[in-house]
Amino acid sequence: MENFSLRAFFLVFTLFLCPQLLRSHGFISRQPPRPVIFTQHNGSDSDPQQVHISLVGKDHMRVSWVTEAKQTKSIVEYGKESRRYNAVATGEHTSYKYFFYSSGEIHHVKIGPLQPSTTYFYRCGGSGPEFSFRTPPSGFPIEFVVVGDLGQTEWTASTLAHVASMDYDVFLLPGDLSYADTQQPLWDTFGRLVEPYATTRPWMVTEGNHEIEIIPIIHSGGFTSYNARWPMAYEESGSTSNLYYSFDVAGTHIIMLGSYAEFSKSSAQYKWLEADLAKVDRTKTPWIFVLLHAPWYNTNTAHKGEGESMRKAMEKLLFRARVDVVFAGHVHAYERFTRVYNNAENQCGPVYVTIGDGGNREGLALKFKNPPSPLSLFREASFGHGRLRVLNETHANWSWHRNNDSNSVVADQVWLESLSTSEACWDEGLLSLLKDEL
Numbered sequence: 001m002e003n004f005s006l007r008a009f010f011l012v013f014t015l016f017l018c019p020q021l022l023r024s025h026g027f028i029s030r031q032p033p034r035p036v037i038f039t040q041h042n043g044s045d046s047d048p049q050q051v052h053i054s055l056v057g058k059d060h061m062r063v064s065w066v067t068e069a070k071q072t073k074s075i076v077e078y079g080k081e082s083r084r085y086n087a088v089a090t091g092e093h094t095s096y097k098y099f100f101y102s103s104g105e106i107h108h109v110k111i112g113p114l115q116p117s118t119t120y121f122y123r124c125g126g127s128g129p130e131f132s133f134r135t136p137p138s139g140f141p142i143e144f145v146v147v148g149d150l151g152q153t154e155w156t157a158s159t160l161a162h163v164a165s166m167d168y169d170v171f172l173l174p175g176d177l178s179y180a181d182t183q184q185p186l187w188d189t190f191g192r193l194v195e196p197y198a199t200t201r202p203w204m205v206t207e208g209n210h211e212i213e214i215i216p217i218i219h220s221g222g223f224t225s226y227n228a229r230w231p232m233a234y235e236e237s238g239s240t241s242n243l244y245y246s247f248d249v250a251g252t253h254i255i256m257l258g259s260y261a262e263f264s265k266s267s268a269q270y271k272w273l274e275a276d277l278a279k280v281d282r283t284k285t286p287w288i289f290v291l292l293h294a295p296w297y298n299t300n301t302a303h304k305g306e307g308e309s310m311r312k313a314m315e316k317l318l319f320r321a322r323v324d325v326v327f328a329g330h331v332h333a334y335e336r337f338t339r340v341y342n343n344a345e346n347q348c349g350p351v352y353v354t355i356g357d358g359g360n361r362e363g364l365a366l367k368f369k370n371p372p373s374p375l376s377l378f379r380e381a382s383f384g385h386g387r388l389r390v391l392n393e394t395h396a397n398w399s400w401h402r403n404n405d406s407n408s409v410v411a412d413q414v415w416l417e418s419l420s421t422s423e424a425c426w427d428e429g430l431l432s433l434l435k436d437e438l
């Protein structure tokens with residue numbers, strides 16, 4: 001009888017007080033995939049569609065959009081008051097062919113200089129609807145949203161609605177955007193789905209495997225659509241490729257690496273990263289965050305070991321630079337590690353986070369390896385998004401927001417301290433040893 005009462009107590013405790021325990025042991029039913037949404041364009045051929053913005057340098061913004069019609073102007077009118085545009089900028093346009101598909105006209109216009117923390121109203125191509133965005137702040141605090149493997153399903157719509165329900169400054173996407181997978185019209189439907197969000201805050205993205213889109217013999221060049229539609233300001237950081245770049249915003253240095261660009265020691269990306277890290281001034285940007293697609297640390301059975309060769313090539317560079325956090329996607333689940341270097345806990349290494357659970361059509365990566373690694377502090381296969389609130393030079397808060405059916409729930413959060421102020425991690429002897437090893 002006593003045994004029965006004890007078991008009943010533990011059952012009630014587990015059911016009502018420890019849903020996380022149940023989840024981690026696979027007893028709670030997982031979120032199933034939801035259907036793809038095909039977002040249509042209801043305007044005319046000359047109306048702008050798929051409008052989105054991205055940061056260029058410290059005080060400019062690139063506005064990108066598509067028109068079906070060819071003879072439309074690549075201009076953006078903008079100003080601080082609605083419908084009263086006191087500035088206009090002219091840019092360029094491009095288009096591409098992919099097998100039987102011909103893209104619309106893809107326009108890119110750089111506007112600025114812009115003031116920080118300021119709302120601007122703008123219109124693309126001299127007609128069509130008005131949009132508005134708010135520029136990021138010039139200093140702390142700043143809030144980033146981080147979502148990987150977004151796709152364009154009903155889960156994507158749910159994630160984006162949750163993202164928009166709370167304020168933030170910059171959207172960061174560590175790869176796998178549209179899941180068009182060579183079906184080019186799906187890049188257009190993706191652009192339309194994200195437009196309400198990507199017009200209001202800058203979207204900074206890096207590439208995933210779904211952006212490659214090579215078909216042997218038929219289409220041998222990679223990243224055709226991605227590079228045409230989502231150019232990032234790579235030249236500003238000295239990079240020669242849209243597949244990797246960096247930028248500074250409000251006291252943070254953000255590095256977007258390319259899991260699908262060469263990364264060996266002799267590669268252009270490696271040399272660029274080495275030079276980029278050498279230029280970082282931690283008194284101006286106390287925080288360094290890195291985003292890439294294929295995770296270097298991962299205890300899910302999906303994509304096991306896929307980031308390993310890149311980790312072996314580049315991990316020491318990030319460790320020596322005292323990078324604070326590395327965000328990855330690719331695995332369709334959430335996982336947070338402790339500070340790690342070379343497969344061991346290390347208080348001077350980055351925190352590793354996998355956030356590939358935006359809502360894509362492939363569904364979740366349900367199986368984690370057991371027994372769990374002591375390096376992995378939280379893992380769960382659910383859709384959701386992350387928020388990184390950098391409060392000041394030393395403290396930031398990271399939270400993971402799971403998509404429940406109609407609401408968003410904070411399922412994991414942790415306070416982070418910048419490594420820039422950790423005396424132990426900047427010991428000269430320790431750092432010179434690392435330099436010799438490179």
Ligand SMILES: [Fe+2]
Pocket residue numbers: 149175176208209210293329330331
């Ligand atoms: Fe991926």
